[in-house]
Amino acid sequence: MEQQRDASSLGMWLFLATEIMFFGGMFCAYLIYRLWYYPEFAAASNSLDIALGTVNTAVLICSSLTVVLAVRAAQLGKRQAQVIYLALTLVLGLAFLGVKGIEWTSKFREHHIPGASFHFEGEVPGHPGQPVDQQHAQIFFSLYFAMTGMHALHMIIGVGIFSYLTFYAWKGRYTPEYHTPLENSGLYWHFVDIIWIYLFPLLYLIDRKK
Amino acid sequence: MSEHIVTFKTNVAVWLALLALTGVTTGVAFIDLGPLNTVVALVIATCKALLVVLIFMHVKYASDKLVKVVVISALFFLMLLLGLSLADYSTRLL
Numbered sequence: 001m002e003q004q005r006d007a008s009s010l011g012m013w014l015f016l017a018t019e020i021m022f023f024g025g026m027f028c029a030y031l032i033y034r035l036w037y038y039p040e041f042a043a044a045s046n047s048l049d050i051a052l053g054t055v056n057t058a059v060l061i062c063s064s065l066t067v068v069l070a071v072r073a074a075q076l077g078k079r080q081a082q083v084i085y086l087a088l089t090l091v092l093g094l095a096f097l098g099v100k101g102i103e104w105t106s107k108f109r110e111h112h113i114p115g116a117s118f119h120f121e122g123e124v125p126g127h128p129g130q131p132v133d134q135q136h137a138q139i140f141f142s143l144y145f146a147m148t149g150m151h152a153l154h155m156i157i158g159v160g161i162f163s164y165l166t167f168y169a170w171k172g173r174y175t176p177e178y179h180t181p182l183e184n185s186g187l188y189w190h191f192v193d194i195i196w197i198y199l200f201p202l203l204y205l206i207d208r209k210k
Numbered sequence: 211m212s213e214h215i216v217t218f219k220t221n222v223a224v225w226l227a228l229l230a231l232t233g234v235t236t237g238v239a240f241i242d243l244g245p246l247n248t249v250v251a252l253v254i255a256t257c258k259a260l261l262v263v264l265i266f267m268h269v270k271y272a273s274d275k276l277v278k279v280v281v282i283s284a285l286f287f288l289m290l291l292l293g294l295s296l297a298d299y300s301t302r303l304l
Contacts, residue, residue: 005213006274013277017284024288031292032299054236058229065225068216068266075215190267194259200232201251205239209247 005180012184016191023195026150030143030202040136042207043122047112048144049103053204056099057196063092064193067186070169074179079172082182086166089189093159100152107141114142125207144203151199154192161185214271224265231258 034041070085111119120137124130165185168174174182235254243250264270269281 002213002273006277009268009272010274010276010280013280013284017280017287020284020288021291024291028292028295031296035296035300050236050239054232057232061225061228061232064228064262064266065221068221069218072215072218072221075213187267190262194262197258197262198255201235201239201255205235205247205251207247208239209242 001177005183008180008184009187012187016187019191023147023150026143026147027198027202030147033139033143034206037133037136037139039124039127039130040133041140043124043132044112044120044137044140044144045203045206046125046208047110047120047122048204049106050204050208052099052103053200056096057200059092059096059099060193060196063089063096064190066092067189071179071182071186074169074174074182075176077176079169082169082174083166086162086169090159090162090166093155093162097152097155097159100148100155104145104148112141114138114145125209147199147203151192151195154195158185158189158192161188214268214273216265216268216271220265224261228258228261 066085066088070082070089073079073081073085107113111117118134118138118141120132120134120141122132122137124132162185165174165182169182231254235251238250238254239247241247263281269277272278
């Protein structure tokens, strides 16, 4: 049993290693363009809603707590606590996606979606009046939507996985002897949380100082 | 059957630390530290990520050393990707 458990979490970590490199490519593109077009990146970053971004970070952190507590409940063989924590995780995951939806909707209204009707009228922090290059601002928003979009897709998959887990936890499938699906899905959920922990300062907090 | 079970107290302490660090990172972003703003933001993010990986993801308690090898080598290759790319692009004369 011990060996099987080690093997399954090793497999999960190998999968997460591929995910690190997948997101790593986007982070790398982000860093290079930020280096080149810093003024536009700072201006575009300031148009994001910092309050919603902070709240969403807190929501994800709370969902990570409910996940560890659900895994812990399974380790201790507490079925009811397991179901409650998993259901809370689902609620928090959906809340995150809802807030993301609100943010994207307002970006859509402001014509900040890259494409033919893209238009950005922000100011470069510390340099009011300096013209903002539309192409460079568009690169920021392309990266913003690609990165938060891929992150949200991972969240949607996570919500799917956790719906499945909640159902079978309710059926009493996960015991102190066998809860590998819970443990490995938990690893996935925390990984997605870590991606957001980096996305938040990189996208929202480039140059907020007054 | 020697799976390590993290105590409720530890989990809640890590959660509170993560929330506090989120508040700090947002607060510090409004203070002018020059180029240090980015450094501070990334250091705080890395502290948060370490807390999640070591405690929430149980890497600290992993009995299997292979898991640790995989985690460290994944980070090593990520650093190669980011480090070598930035070493190139940040020193080009365009």
